[in-house]
Amino acid sequence: MRADLAELLDELHGSRSDLLQTVDEAALDTGPPAPEPEVVEPYRWFLARIGDGVRLTGAGYLPPPLVGETMRALGWDAGWFGAANREDTTRPVAELRDTARRLGLVRVHRKELRPTATGRRLADDPVGLWHHIAGRLPLGRGDAGRIAGLLWLLAVAAGRPHPEDLVAEGMNALGWESGETGEPLDHWTAFSAVRDTVRTVFDLLGLLDARHEQQPPTPSAVALARAALQHEDPPTPVRAGPAVELTVTLRDVDPPVWRRLTVPERSTLRDLDRLLQAAMGWRGTHLSLFELHGRTYGEIEDMEELGDPRTVSMAAVPEGTVFGYDYDLGDGWEHDVRVEGRRTAEAPTCLAGARACPPEDSGGPDGYHRLVQILGDPRHPEHADLHAWLGRPFDPEAFDPDAATRRMRARSRSRR
Template sequence: MQEKLRAFTEWVGGGRKLTQTGKLTLSDARALVALLETGDEIDPKIGDRVFRTKSSTELPGLNLIAEWAKAAGLVRVVKGRLLPVKKAAPLLKDSKRLWEASFTALGKMSEALFPKNYWYTSLVGEKFTLIWPALLRRLNSGPVPVADLRELAWEIASPYYEMHDPQSQRRMAGQDLDRLLTVLVRMGALELTEETATLTPAAMNTVRRSLGEAAPGEPIYQIRVTLQESADPVIWRRLLISPEITIDRLHDILVAAMGWENRHLHLFTVSGVLYGELSPEWDLDVLDEKKTSLAEALAQAGTAIEYEYDLGDSWRHDIVLEEILTAEEGVRYPVLVDGAGACPPEDVGGIGGYEHFRLVLADPEHDEHDEYVHWAGLESAQEFDPARFAFEAARRALASAE
């Protein structure tokens, strides 16, 4: 596929005029179908009838390549013209980097992969931004039954829609998922049998890097995460983590390492600037955490940022870059190194509520003792030890957060 992307970008040359709707002209589309061998049929004949191709949008193979080149940052649209991106020129000469860019770009291509028409809207396409990362995390664990991937896509997409014919809609969602797997096979990202799907080594390396792993010899950050105002004991965790991850991925890692349940909104504060998940649930001026790397947030040893989980209870954490190390052979990052203190229960009311919770549990005669034991889902008050850090459980949670 990268060869087709390279050929398409070279064809764009100094620029190509687009239609008023921003699509390739029909004359250019006809030439590209032959040049790129997209598999599209111009003016298809069915029986004795010829159906004239009236727009490049009727050519799904060509559209996929054109949108892929845009998503990979090879070309862009400026004032009705398709132009090459000058900064991307080195990619065209580096097959490995071009492949990685094209693989990463897939996550932004829901409309091209699952085009809408007047009779059918793809559930997988509509929720692709949620399904794609979940698929990659599942595939990152090794060979996966294809049936499990279909089920995963259905479980993510189906709750958002009213199911008029669940059996048919489930079948069509499975067909859409199979179409995506076919694209991955064609680009060399997936090995597929009738029963299982397995990422190729190149795809596995790209996925693992996006999830926070690092190749031997690359920089690794040692960070310490401390829950502000926690005492007796101070609640903290130490992690080894790739600086190349984005800070939205850092959120997933922090939730797992600390022990939070990931049921609430969160924010990062970097040099006085707020970063978070762009959400209609709040009216705050925040920047997109998906576009900022940890290396940009923590530039050198000794620097710190703040992470707030649950804007109601306001659990604030200090994240300090303690040291910059080097990734070791055979180690999968991120790694939980050490820590102390139990994670407070969700929705306990912040630090003040947590102190009251501990006070009540410690006093069997307190009026609220039995109520709090029941609320926390405990068999007895002794079951919760604020000084106990369940290290192995936290490591398992971190591994499942991939």
């Protein structure tokens, strides 16, 4: 399983979603699927056809004869209305060129569309091209596109019809909402989120059929999605650098919930906000504040006189300092953060810790204590209701520092 999917599933583990059962259905722990080189024929043909390069029109489009030839050669002209000889009005060809660029196969240079070194090498290697395309999916633009694309691939790999429904469920569980309406995502919003990131490629390869949405994905679609989710990039060397060691303890919870972390010394309070949420296990769907040296820092529009969390770096906070971090101002989860010292570290890391992060929206320390008591008593009249509200097993003693580290590093690479 690829690292970014594992990080996403770690985040979903703390949600009320039943999404995680799809991992078993996707069979990602089995051997990789056999490549299907015939599936990627549209990209292979396009690379072979442009050869060393094709001159673009003055407006930057493919020449009309090539547009028409592409439509006919790939069988896309059947049932297509119009001349199909202008790229700007012939969607399949425009999407083929755009996705080939985003897959790293072609580029524009001096008003010519040329193959990249990778595209030139793979033009005569359809097996390698299949693996390359799988390894580049999803094509997500930004954090939302990446997450939506991974969830869509997971649904397809599991053989689920209507994969957009699973995308909406997963993103809603993570606290995403529609940028236009502020409402939870539905099927059509999720469709838009994955259209540019992954679905278009599957459409162009003939692996999806909108006329049969009720049917499970084709075996070829399942194989490509599984290969995409099993792809592993070689590890990127990370240089060690100055870091700060912190101990974070949740107030008013007994037995204590705590984490020992290292974060880059250059981290600002704004950076630390995301890292603390990831280390503890918070989903990042609520407001938060820091209390440091008698001043409050945060990014909340309705609160005046807040310090800018981007202006304070951990390099400026002396060893032995203890400061406050508040998450979810409604439930009131307060943390003590102590600067233990300086060291050298390669990346944000959770060194140690104890006990699970309380479930989101469980009512603060008092509500959490009550929740744990009721869950531990199957005879309690509210036991079944609270278990259903959680939607998952919850072990208050469970904690995995490796999972916390993966979440921290994922948050350090992207911003919601």
